Amino acid sequence: MIRKDNIDTDMIFHNKYLTITKIEEMGKYAFGNLQGYEDFPQKCKEGDIIITGKNFGAGSSRQQAVDCFKALKVGAIVAQSFGAIYFRNAVNAGLPVVISDIIEKGINDGEVIEIDFLKGEIKRENGEVISAKEWSDVQKEIYLKGGLLG
Amino acid sequence: MSYTFAQKILMKKANLNDVKVNQIVIVKPDNLLTHDNTSAIIGKIEEDLKKYGLVSEKMPIIAIDHTVPAVDEKTATGHKKIREFVKTYGIKNFYDVGVGVCHQLVVENGFAKPGKLILGSDSHTCMYGALNCFSTGIDRTEAACLLLTGETWLKVPSTIKIILKNKLPEYTTGKDLVLKIIGDIGADGANYKAVEYDGDVKNVSIDDRFTICNMGIEMGAKIAVFPFDDVTRDYFKKINVSGDFEPVWSDTDADYEKVLTYDLTQIEPMVAKPHTVDNTAKVKEVEGKEINQALLGTCTNGRLVDFHLALKILKGKKIAKNVRLLLLPASKKVLEDGLKDGTFEKLIESGGTLLPPGCGPCLGAHQGLLAEGEVCISSSNRNFKGRMGNKNAEVFLASPLTVAASSLKGVITDPREVM
Numbered sequence: 001m002i003r004k005d006n007i008d009t010d011m012i013f014h015n016k017y018l019t020i021t022k023i024e025e026m027g028k029y030a031f032g033n034l035q036g037y038e039d040f041p042q043k044c045k046e047g048d049i050i051i052t053g054k055n056f057g058a059g060s061s062r063q064q065a066v067d068c069f070k071a072l073k074v075g076a077i078v079a080q081s082f083g084a085i086y087f088r089n090a091v092n093a094g095l096p097v098v099i100s101d102i103i104e105k106g107i108n109d110g111e112v113i114e115i116d117f118l119k120g121e122i123k124r125e126n127g128e129v130i131s132a133k134e135w136s137d138v139q140k141e142i143y144l145k146g147g148l149l150g
Numbered sequence: 151m152s153y154t155f156a157q158k159i160l161m162k163k164a165n166l167n168d169v170k171v172n173q174i175v176i177v178k179p180d181n182l183l184t185h186d187n188t189s190a191i192i193g194k195i196e197e198d199l200k201k202y203g204l205v206s207e208k209m210p211i212i213a214i215d216h217t218v219p220a221v222d223e224k225t226a227t228g229h230k231k232i233r234e235f236v237k238t239y240g241i242k243n244f245y246d247v248g249v250g251v252c253h254q255l256v257v258e259n260g261f262a263k264p265g266k267l268i269l270g271s272d273s274h275t276c277m278y279g280a281l282n283c284f285s286t287g288i289d290r291t292e293a294a295c296l297l298l299t300g301e302t303w304l305k306v307p308s309t310i311k312i313i314l315k316n317k318l319p320e321y322t323t324g325k326d327l328v329l330k331i332i333g334d335i336g337a338d339g340a341n342y343k344a345v346e347y348d349g350d351v352k353n354v355s356i357d358d359r360f361t362i363c364n365m366g367i368e369m370g371a372k373i374a375v376f377p378f379d380d381v382t383r384d385y386f387k388k389i390n391v392s393g394d395f396e397p398v399w400s401d402t403d404a405d406y407e408k409v410l411t412y413d414l415t416q417i418e419p420m421v422a423k424p425h426t427v428d429n430t431a432k433v434k435e436v437e438g439k440e441i442n443q444a445l446l447g448t449c450t451n452g453r454l455v456d457f458h459l460a461l462k463i464l465k466g467k468k469i470a471k472n473v474r475l476l477l478l479p480a481s482k483k484v485l486e487d488g489l490k491d492g493t494f495e496k497l498i499e500s501g502g503t504l505l506p507p508g509c510g511p512c513l514g515a516h517q518g519l520l521a522e523g524e525v526c527i528s529s530s531n532r533n534f535k536g537r538m539g540n541k542n543a544e545v546f547l548a549s550p551l552t553v554a555a556s557s558l559k560g561v562i563t564d565p566r567e568v569m
Contacts, residue, residue: 006337006426010534014541015514019224021190033536055338058370059534060513061273063190063290084342084372085273089289138174138303148291149194 001109002052007034009059009086013068026064027071046073049113051103053079057086066093076115078102078122078132091139094147098122100132117143152401154309155375156344159284159398163267171308171405181243181261182209182296183270185252186216189228191271192235194294204239205300211261212236213245213252218508220247221516250481250507251449253277257360258483260391264378265398269296274449274531276366279375280359281382282397286372307342307372308407309400310335313349318414321565323459324358325451325529325549328365329420331412333430341370343407346400351376353414356385357455364450365531368427419564421527422547425535433552433564440472441546443526444557445538446502447478448512451529451550454484457493460554463568469501470560476511476518477502501557514538520545527556 013026014033020026031040050069056079057065066089069077076096080103090097098115102122107113114123120134135143142148153161157169164175184191192199204210212232220226229247236244245255253274256262262278262285269275273287292302318327345366347354354362359376366374376382378397386392419433446452446460457477469475477497479485485507488494494504503518505511511518512530519539520526526538526545533545548556551565558568 008426008534010532010537014536016536018513018515019222019228021193021228033541055341055370058337059273059367059532061271061287061289063187066289081338081341083338084370085287085289085367087342088292092289092291092295136174136305148295 001103001107002037002050003103004052005054006058007052007056009057009062009065012057012065013062018062018064020064023067023071026068030068030072041072044072044074047075049075049115050077051107052077053103054081056082058083061085061089063089063093066090066095070095078115091142092148094143094150096143098132100130102130105130152403152405154344154400154404154406155346155398156284156307156309156373158400159265159267160304160306169306171306173306174303175306176301177267177304178301179269179296180266181211181268182293183211183252183256183268183272183275184293185213185272186228187271187290188212188235189231191290191294191297192231194291195298198298202298204297207240208242209300210241210297211243211252211256212241213249213255214247215251216509216513217515218247218506218510248482248506250483251452251509253364253449254452254480254484257281258389258481260389263391263395264382265396269302273367274364276371276374277360277364277449279363279366279373280356281385282376282378284373284375287367305342307344309344309346309404310340311346311348311406311409313409313411314347314351314354314414315349315411316414317350317353318417321551321569322417322419323549323551324354324361326420327412327414327417328362329422329430329547330417332365332369332422332428333420335369337368337426337428338370340366342372343370345369345371345374347374347376350414352379352381354381356381357453360453361450368531419549419552419566421552421562422533424533424544424546427531427533427547433548433562436546436562437564439546439562440525441527441556441560441562442472442524443474443476443518443520444553445476445478445511445518445526445528445530446550446553447476447480448509448530449480450531452478452480452484454487454493456529456550457488457497459550461493461496463551463554463558463565464500465496467500467558469557472560473557474518475502475557476505478505478510478512479507481507511538527553527562529553
């Protein structure tokens with residue numbers, strides 16, 4: 001859980017490492033420029049879900065800011081809103097991005113949640129169901145193929 | 151039915167008789183722009199390219215501009231891969247190292263025209279709205295697919311209309327105006343929305359329009375667009391582009407999400423303080439802040455008129471001793487014109503360092519990065535933390551006039567004080 005708005009693409013993936021083009025190498029630099037979260041790549045486990053605030057991924061169209069999370073096998077990113085290019089980027093790259101206010105629903109770090117991407121529903125451990133913005137048909141289709149290149 | 155600019159263009163490009171806001175349409179863009187990231191894009195589809203070929207050799211526009219000339223072996227290898235790709239597939243529109251920043255090349259070479267749809271794998275592709283074009287930034291996966299199929303999906307955005315009244319005061323520019331607007335709307339205030347400028351736009355020069363539209367993405371906008379008028383017509387005449395233009399504009403009774411009005415006479419020199427573009431203030435409020443570097447140029451404010459503005463302040467004078475002034479023309483054309491009319495000679499005499507046309511320091515790639523604790527005032531478009539090198543450096547965004555005035559004094563300075 002990252003209680004912060006406007007996390008930009010420079011915070012997610014610093015320009016120092018922009019020459020990296022292999023996805024596998026990108027993971028270790030995820031959030032490398034986000035104060036307090038520099039150790040995210042070490043702590044992140046496969047399937048972990050990032051929950052955050054508004055305008056996540058603001059700024060540039062840099063692909064590394066999406067691919068670094070794919071490299072770490074992040075399960076999904078749930079934000080109150082996304083930068084428009086970032087959102088498209090994630091959809092086309094097959095990284096699940098979900099729009100929901102879940103960060104304001106008293107959820108705890110480390111809690112296990114279940115996201116039904118096709119229905120737009122998030123289920124908490126205590127059975128509470130929180131709604132998310134439903135994906136468009138195009139988005140569903142792209143995900144089911146594993147990305148635009150799938 | 152009445153429609154906005156965005157609806158009309160997407161309707162035309164999707165071959166539909168009606169489109170609603172939030173509807174997803176499949177479109178074929180007129181052009182796809184990619185830059186140094188072309189090597190990574192084609193890396194995704196090498197096998198498919200061999201099997202299916204390129205959709206068109208005329209549709210892609212490729213410019214090597216971000217890290218030019220190559221800074222290391224890895225960059226050089228990426229550039230080489232792009233040149234080989236261009237050769238193998240016979241790509242018509244290719245601009246190698248030294249010709250300029252991709253966005254400036256698109257508007258200088260007549261690719262961006264009224265009513266066209268251009269997508270680019272760079273977020274500042276929204277600049278061509280200045281020429282009544284629907285242009286927006288996309289990602290690399292999508293760019294890769296466009297090279298193969300020529301089509302993609304777009305969501306029809308809702309629209310914010312910004313009505314401009316009167317005329318900007320002297321020593322105030324389009325940059326000050328757009329910083330003021332971004333400060334008001336917020337970095338995400340126009341997320342996935344179109345921003346239309348209307349009203350007394352005849353008083354806004356084409357160069358100011360480029361700057362204003364270039365910064366559209368800094369409020370999250372999908373597109374930022376001006377109507378086609380005599381200002382646009384004169385620009386096309388100047389770059390020798392003729393033909394039948396097909397301008398598009400919103401119906402007078404089109405549906406807007408929000409309408410904002412700005413009285414241009416009230417705009418003052420503005421800055422964006424570190425580390426977000428919407429963290430704006432009047433130059434007056436930050437005056438006296440010591441700077442180490444001043445960056446004048448980039449695709450936002452690196453056209454000849456921007457260097458002329460700087461020269462108004464710096465001509466015959468020397469910049470402060472503690473300041474490095476970097477001159478970064480947006481293109482070779484700008485560089486040539488500024489060499490011919492003596493602008494660059496005079497700016498160099500004042501203490502400027504001339505860099506080759508390209509992006510370099512603007513995104514922290516090379517040539518003029520900042521050390522810990524250093525402060526830069528820049529005419530570029532982003533001031534994110536760590537954008538120009540060290541994470542603990544500070545970048546203030548401002549107009550070319552404010553950048554020049556600050557380099558003269560060594561501290562952030564309102565240009566009206568030194569005129």
